[in-house]
Amino acid sequence: MKRLISLLIGIVCCASVVTAQNVTIRAVNQPASTVFRSIVEQTGKNFVYSSELLKDVKVTVTAKNKPLKYVLAEMFSGTSIEYKINGNNIVLKRKKKMEKPKKVTSTTVIIPTIKMEEPTIKSTMLDEVVVLxxxxxxxxxxxxIGAKKVTADEVRNTPVLLGEADVIKALHTQPGVTEGTEGMAGMYVHGGNADENLYMLDNVPLYQVNHFAGLFSAFNTDIIRYIDFFKSSMPAKYDGRLSSFMDVRLQNGNREGHHGSARLGLTSGAFNISGPIGKKTTYLVGLRRSWFDVLSIPFVAIANSQNEDEKLRFNYYFMDFNARVQHRFSPKATAFVSLYFGDDKLKTGTDEKGMDQSDSWGSFENDRFDMHWGNLLVHTGLNYRFNHNLSSEFTAAYTRFFSGMKHDLxxxxxMPGxxxxxxxxxxxxxNINDWIFRGDFDWRPNDNNRVRFGAGYTRHSFLPARTTREYKAGNTHTFSRDSTWANGANEVNAYIEDDWxxxxxxxxxxxxxxxxxxxxGKTKYGWSPRLSFSYRPAQNWAVKFAYARTTQYVHQLNQSYLALPTDQWIPISGKFKPETADKISLGGYWQSSDKTYAISVEGYYKWMDNLVEYKDEYYLRPPLDLxxxxxCSGKGTAKGIDFKIEKVFGKVTGHVSYSLAWADRTFADKxxxxxxxxxxxxxxxxxxxxxWKINDKVQLNASWVGHSGNRFTLLNQVWDAPDFDTADWSGGGESPLRTGINSYQLPFYHRLDLSCTVKNKRGYWTFGLYNAYCHMNTVAVKRGTRDITVSKPGEHYITSEPVFKRVKLLPVIPSFSYTWLF
Structure with a gap:
């Protein structure tokens, strides 16, 4: 029976970019699958074909700015293969009547130059550098095992809060990945912490990837091409985090013309454009900005109109800016420069209205709180192909995360006196500042081996916290700065792997x-072996085993369940050792003969050492302590099974997944x-x-999630703190005492999200409904009191008793946006 596979060799371009269907290519006696990569890159089409169909098939074809149909006809002329363009897929099959193959020859080559990536196809490559x-x-x-490529279409088709397409929230639908707090763009993979995921933008790490305490991620989805995500089998190229690695790849500039999109949504807007600069250079620019500062104006005005004594102050916005310029020196050499800047600003507080009125008597107070945080990334690189078998990428980058807070009272x-x-x-x-230099190589010594190797150097500069305090009262003026520390660190790494x-x-x-x-002055080291093995007893199913060790030198100290910019990143230093994780995985995979359905079952066991967290009651220590x-340092374990069944092709696609998991921690000082x-x-x-793609204009999307409730630490005892200012020690308030960490489990969580995309001639509308059946999920528990009326003979009074109250945040929330394509 003919074995069909779906080989997504290209990158599905964002709907915001109009791609040209003309192709420029030259291939001389090259494997057909190799030629497909260049065609996919230029057209955005996917090839669907039988693996046996192209076995030992080589083609020779030359085309300069020719229609796609012309190029395909030339490639398969005189062969036993025929093609059919079905939407975004090019379906290949064998002709009913076999013909004697013949070769087509020609000369000249002009191919678009794009950045090197790591395709899985084992074949001789063109002289051109191709990103896959x-x-x-x-x-x-x-x-x-546990690897996933997420396309830009999958991200846009995932319903999310406020309709803001989100890379990280799209990954929440994958087995073994949880969102943490409802509606937020946090990510917790196979029992790990939020700081144990390495987020990269075009192969360069970012430290802060969230806006608005995690409500949105920092990636502009309108200019994303695809995302590579690894959670079990870790490529040797990646290290530095314990749980997962995510590399977000941006689009290349359009070589055929100036095209882009403009999007206007409920909470933000975006503008993106790309095009050529001459014959060898392209550019890409993307800008996204929120409207929260504008939307909040009427609500703040209403609140202030109802309060004559106090003026509310609130202003927040976030923005992302991406720019990329790429130049092709020759078919073998391409250089690029890219820039990313993400910025958040929050201003809040209250101003009492009599503050500025000199004729007003009394006590007045202005209490203002400002926060500013963001990321800066400057990245340049050179892709060079030495020959058919060896290609390289050289990278230099500067990345900076910064965060600042100001409290002004x-x-x-x-008074008359x-x-x-x-x-x-x-x-x-x-803040953290990193200078990064690295070189990566891809060598194919033969058709059965692919060797990837490289080395890198990073200069880290850490400033975990610098606090200054200033006080003015009359003639008194004091200024102090905490005795905090700033540290520099040098990191060197090298890797090699063979896919055999x-x-x-x-x-x-x-x-x-x-x-x-x-x-x-101290050097710490990490060694991280990686091994994965696959046995394929039949064409449509496989069994795999993997082992991976990861090492982490930098960690984030969290004080809450949210991703806050106040959470400091600090390096491993002093008595602490690098954090490590060892993971064993076993998986089974099946695919239907027509490649429409796929089933996977993956089990894992992970043990973690040298984990670092705050000690219990760390806030009671002297403020000048290092x-x-x-x-404190501890260890942890995580184990579980991930099951997934997926439908890949057809008008209705999607997946159903189930995860059974355990995760725990043990610390001597916690x-x-x-x-x-x-x-x-x-x-x-x-x-x-x-x-569900109803037709070419309308698509419906639905996402349902249900999981056991998050763990929560209940403060189920309190004691009255004495008030030393009074003689009777009447009490200075309640101080909570906690018994067991994460000893309480919140109720079962479930939610349905819906979205609909409607296309027209100029663009498309997107409508969304978050929490469609309005189930108010419990996200936390707080202490409170409940009034009790006591009626006794001769007595009648009201007292109170302490109770726990559930905190529920998000009801049903509609959203809409319109994207204009040009």
Whole structure:
């Protein structure tokens, strides 16, 4: 029976860009699958064909700015292969009547130059540098476990809060990945913490990838091409985090003309354009900005009109800016420069209205709180192909994360006898600066081996926190700065891996990543072996095994369940060792004969050492203590099974997944040394994702998620703190006492999200409904009181008793946006 596979060799371009269908290509006696990569890159089409169909098939074709149909006809003229263009797919099959193959010859070559990536097709490549995901082939054909390529279409077709398409929230639908707090763009993979995921933009790390405490991610989805995501089989190229690696790849500039999009949504807008600069240079520019500062104006005005004594102050916005310029020096050499800047600003507080009125008597106060945080990334690189078998990418980058807070408290006491004034200002800053230099190589010594190797150097500069305090009152003026520390660190790493196709049934990927981390005169090291093995007893199913060790030198200290810019990134230093994780995975995969359906089952066990967290009651330590005095080291484990069934082709596509998981932590200086569950130890998680393409103009999308409630630490005891200012010690308020960390589990969480896309001649509308059946999920528990009326003979009074109250945040929320294409 003919074996069909769906080989997504290209990149599905965003709907916001109009791609040209003319092709420029030259191939001389090249494997057909190799030629397909260049065609896909230029047209955005996908090829669907039988693996046996192209076995040992080589073609010779030359075309300069010719229609796609012309190029395909030339390629397969005189062969036993015929093609049919069906929407975005080019379907290949064998002709009923066989013809004797013949070769087409010609000369000249002009091919678009694009950035090197790692395709999985094992064949001799063209002289051109071609960008492709390494996750193109179906799972039954690779050795990787827990790897996923997410296209831009999949991101846009995932319904999300406020209709803002989000890369990270699209990954929440994958088994083994949880969102953490409802509606937020946090990510917790296989029992790991939020800081154990490495987020990259075009192969360069970013530290802060969230806007508005995690409500939105920092990636502009209108200019994204695809995302490579790894959670079990880790390529040797990646290290530095324990749980997962995500590389977001941006579009290349359009070589055929100036095209782009403009989007106007409920909470933000975006503008993107790309095109050529001469014959060898292209550009891409993308800008996204939120409207929260504009939308909040009427609500703040209404609130202030109803309060004559106090003026509310609120203003927030976020923005992202991306720019990329790429130049082709020759078919073998391409250079590029890219820029990313993400920025958030929040201003809040209250101003009492009598503050500026000199004839007003009394005590007045202005309490203002400002925050500013963001990312800056400057990236340049050179892609060079030495020959058919060896290509390279050289990278230099500067990345900076910064965060600052300012609390300004201004008091005036204006009395007939005189006026007193005081002002206290608290400023806190933290930042990380990285200079990155690396070289990556891709070598194909033969058709069955593919060797990837490289090395890199990173210069880190850490400022976890710098706090200044200023106080003014009359003639008194004091200024102090906390005795915090700034540190530089040097990191060197190297890796090598071989993807070896042993025969038609066995495949293996073996590699090693080694690293050195030098800080404060001490050098720490990490060794991270990687191994994955695949056995394919039949054409449509496979069994895989994988082992991976990862090492992490930089970690983030979290004080809440949200992704806040106040959470400091600090390096491993002093007595602490690098964090490590060892993971064993086993998987089984099946694909239907027509490649419409796929089923996978993956099990894993992960043990983590040298994890770093705050000690219990760390906030009681002296404020001038070094960071390390507030931290402790421990270990953790995670285990589980991920099941997924997926429909890939047809008008209705989607998947259903189920995860059974356990995750725990053990720290000598936390929870009395007793093991406790991780914050997001969700035992059962179910995801359902459906996409229904009704016709060429209308598509409906639905996403349902249900999982065991998050873990929560209940403060179930309090004691009355004494008030030393009074003689009777009447009490200075309640101080909570906690018993067990994450000892309470919130109720079962479930939610349905819907979206609809309607296309017209100029663009498309997107309508969304978050939490469609308005199930108010519990996201936290707080202490409170409940009034009780007591009626007794001769007595009648009202008292209160302490109770726990559930915190529920998000009801049904509609959204809409319009995207104009040009």
């Amino acid at each position: 995901s390494r996750l193109e082939a179906p799972q039954v054909e690779t050795s990787e 201004h008091n005036i006491d204006r 005189g006026t007193t004034e005081s002002r206290s200002i608290l400023n806190t800053d933290n 196709k042993i025969n038609d049934k066995f495949r293996m990927n073996a590699g090693f990543h080694g690293s050195l981390f030098n800080i404060s 960071w390390n005095a507030q931290l 929870n009395g040394g007793r093991t406790f569950p991780a914050k997001f130890d969700n035992r059962h998680t179910i995801n359902v994702m459906l996409n």
